[in-house]
Amino acid sequence: MSHNPTHIAFIGGGNMASAIIGGLIRQGMTTAQITVVEPFAETAAKLHKDFGITALPAAGPALAQASLVVWAVKPQVFSEAATPVKAHTLQALHLSVAAGIRTDSIGSWLGTERVVRSMPNTPALVGQGMTALYPCPAVTADDKALVEKVIGTTGQFLWVNQESHLDAVTALSGSGPAYVFFFLEAMTEAGVGMGLTAEQAYQLAVATFAGASSLAAASSESAEVLRQRVTSKGGTTYAAITAMEAAGVKPAFVKAMQAAEQRARELGDEFGKA
Numbered sequence: 001m002s003h004n005p006t007h008i009a010f011i012g013g014g015n016m017a018s019a020i021i022g023g024l025i026r027q028g029m030t031t032a033q034i035t036v037v038e039p040f041a042e043t044a045a046k047l048h049k050d051f052g053i054t055a056l057p058a059a060g061p062a063l064a065q066a067s068l069v070v071w072a073v074k075p076q077v078f079s080e081a082a083t084p085v086k087a088h089t090l091q092a093l094h095l096s097v098a099a100g101i102r103t104d105s106i107g108s109w110l111g112t113e114r115v116v117r118s119m120p121n122t123p124a125l126v127g128q129g130m131t132a133l134y135p136c137p138a139v140t141a142d143d144k145a146l147v148e149k150v151i152g153t154t155g156q157f158l159w160v161n162q163e164s165h166l167d168a169v170t171a172l173s174g175s176g177p178a179y180v181f182f183f184l185e186a187m188t189e190a191g192v193g194m195g196l197t198a199e200q201a202y203q204l205a206v207a208t209f210a211g212a213s214s215l216a217a218a219s220s221e222s223a224e225v226l227r228q229r230v231t232s233k234g235g236t237t238y239a240a241i242t243a244m245e246a247a248g249v250k251p252a253f254v255k256a257m258q259a260a261e262q263r264a265r266e267l268g269d270e271f272g273k274a
């Protein structure tokens, strides 16, 4: 990135923008190559403290130097945020991380068809993100290479060839870290109920997720086989999995993800172009 004169603008400087900016800076991009529009003073102060970036409180001509504009505002404010940006960024490639908002809405708000829609997740903050990307037909091979370079600084990525699949990705890996944290909370609570300290229970739970994920990533076996290897006949894991099956944990999980996918579609309907 250090040999690349690319200038990148971020509209919205919150959690997701910070995760990507952190990745870019770790890879050698300078703050002079980054412009952020962030109206919320507290968030702007955090950007200054974390990265030495002085955010603009509103869109302006400085945006015209950006060859890539990253949209990291909430779906609810995307259209309103686009209005003052549009005139300055007609020549740029646009990359959105907003849940639900479809590329036809983004393209019509920004007057361009060079739009990549994506769904990252917050482990991007520690370089272990998982992002899915969808390119509009007008996006060139060079555009895709630039997006890969930027998103690659935050972790893994994959391309999907159907835009609706991004709503499924949102339900799976976009919201997914929250499911893991929910399980961590439950496992910690249960551990405390069994007499461990909260610190001990939390350490055990976090290390178990990290270890099991690394094992799955390194193994050619399916998750089912890996699970069976933990499940000794007549043992403790069998007792736990049987209790989860009796409680309907798996169908409840499927329903939860379907609710997230449906909400992504609704966000697109409610806050996208009519």
Ligand SMILES: NC(=O)C1=CN([C@@H]2O[C@H](COP(=O)(O)OP(=O)(O)OC[C@H]3O[C@@H](n4cnc5c(N)ncnc54)[C@H](OP(=O)(O)O)[C@@H]3O)[C@@H](O)[C@H]2O)C=CC1
Pocket (backbone or CB within 6 Å): 011, 012, 013, 014, 015, 016, 017, 037, 038, 039, 040, 043, 071, 072, 073, 074, 075, 077, 080, 081, 097, 098, 099, 119, 120, 121, 122, 174, 175
């Ligand atoms: N958090 C996550 O795990 C993930 C989030 N996303 C998507 O990322 C996007 C951003 O989410 P997240 O980073 O969590 O949200 P944040 O609230 O942390 O960040 C959004 C920022 O944009 C600012 N903002 C509001 N209006 C404007 C405007 N007109 N111009 C410029 N900036 C503006 C907000 O300021 P203010 O607070 O004043 O409104 C806020 O600081 C969302 O679309 C979400 O769907 C995608 C994947 C994962």
Ligand SMILES: O=C(O)[C@@H]1CCC=N1
Pocket (backbone or CB within 6 Å): 099, 170, 174, 175
């Ligand atoms: O909850 C949300 O709407 C966003 C999208 C995925 C993760 N957070």
